Amino acid sequence: MLSESDKATYEWQLDVPGFGESGQARLRQSTALVSRIGGLGGPVAFSLAAAGIGKLILAHAGDLRPDDLNRQILMRHEDLGKPRVESARKTLQSFNPDIEVEIVPENFSEENASRLVDKADIVFDCAPLFEERLLMNRECVRRRIPLIDCAMFSLEGRVIPIVPGQTPCLACLYPEIPPHWKRRFPVIGAVSALVAQIGALEGIKLLAGMDGVCLNQMIYIDASTMRTRKIDIVRRDDCAVCRGV
Amino acid sequence: MALTVSYTGQLSEATGVTEEAVQIAGGERLAGLIATLGEKHGEKFSELLLDDSGNLRSTVLVVLDGSQATGDLDSILLDDVQDLMLMTPIAGG
Ligand SMILES: [Zn+2]
Numbered sequence: 001m002l003s004e005s006d007k008a009t010y011e012w013q014l015d016v017p018g019f020g021e022s023g024q025a026r027l028r029q030s031t032a033l034v035s036r037i038g039g040l041g042g043p044v045a046f047s048l049a050a051a052g053i054g055k056l057i058l059a060h061a062g063d064l065r066p067d068d069l070n071r072q073i074l075m076r077h078e079d080l081g082k083p084r085v086e087s088a089r090k091t092l093q094s095f096n097p098d099i100e101v102e103i104v105p106e107n108f109s110e111e112n113a114s115r116l117v118d119k120a121d122i123v124f125d126c127a128p129l130f131e132e133r134l135l136m137n138r139e140c141v142r143r144r145i146p147l148i149d150c151a152m153f154s155l156e157g158r159v160i161p162i163v164p165g166q167t168p169c170l171a172c173l174y175p176e177i178p179p180h181w182k183r184r185f186p187v188i189g190a191v192s193a194l195v196a197q198i199g200a201l202e203g204i205k206l207l208a209g210m211d212g213v214c215l216n217q218m219i220y221i222d223a224s225t226m227r228t229r230k231i232d233i234v235r236r237d238d239c240a241v242c243r244g245v
Numbered sequence: 246m247a248l249t250v251s252y253t254g255q256l257s258e259a260t261g262v263t264e265e266a267v268q269i270a271g272g273e274r275l276a277g278l279i280a281t282l283g284e285k286h287g288e289k290f291s292e293l294l295l296d297d298s299g300n301l302r303s304t305v306l307v308v309l310d311g312s313q314a315t316g317d318l319d320s321i322l323l324d325d326v327q328d329l330m331l332m333t334p335i336a337g338g
Binding site: 158173178 | 251253254255257258263292293302303304306308311312313315330332333334335336337338
């Protein structure tokens with residue numbers, strides 16, 4: 001059952017076919033972990049907050065820098081030099097005070113993997129390093145928790161909705177750390193935000209029990225031409241992470 | 246036969262294009278095409294796709310007409326393929 005306050009806030013989206021009050025209620029009871037809240041994770045968290053998720057856990061280490069501000073839309077200029085997660089929480093809570101926001105000033109690691117994923121119903125992977133991504137994948141597969149893996153580079157991006165046991169996992173596609181990937185990547189904030197919205201929507205569909213989640217597919221967008229493709233992807237029989245799941 | 250080859254991520258940076266039309270002969274396999282394209286696009290292109298032994302890197306995705314192909318370079322036949330994507334991994338946030 002939705003509260004009167006929830007009905008008042010979300011009534012326009014209750015009209016969306018396949019979503020409705022039951023989808024809203026499911027979303028309201030859900031907790032999402034967003035790992036890194038930069039150019040991708042920030043807009044993911046923003047849209048989940050707008051949609052009325054119950055709780056967000058935001059994990060990201062470090063303080064806000066000037067060169068974050070071309071894409072990290074949860075941040076505020078006045079917070080330069082302060083922890084990113086605190087700036088993000090302030091923005092989200094002023095936007096939607098009815099959702100719970102927990103902040104963790106750490107990046108995903110072996111030390112916190114279990115603790116972070118433990119409380120989540122879904123994980124949004126928006127980290128810039130494959131080390132973190134593959135670790136998150138491993139933890140989500142182990143716990144059978146859906147993972148929405150979002151990534152971008154320059155004018156392109158891709159989203160892979162991962163449901164352990166049903167779809168390829170990230171290690172099926174990338175069984176080792178790609179040797180050429182660099183921490184610094186070309187980025188315009190609008191491209192990150194575009195990819196983030198695809199990821200947020202796939203997560204919302206999954207949590208709300210809607211049809212049409214792109215399982216066993218990678219959604220790929222080339223923003224230089226605005227061509228979007230859905231690529232059929234396959235599980236690796238010998239995947240070290242999801243074999244037998 | 247004409248084939249459209251598209252490149253993503255750092256591969257697109259290495260070639261300077263996101264896609265190009267390529268003529269191939271019947272019976273062409275991915276190994277042969279990558280060797281030809283490597284001569285055209287240079288060392289960085291080949292390095293992103295192939296390991297020191299000349300095998301396709303495990304983190305490169307090959308997509309034929311919208312579906313991920315599996316197998317090694319010599320087993321992937323390009324007959325009847327119209328659209329080939331070579332995808333190097335991306336992880337930007
Ligand atoms: Zn796997």
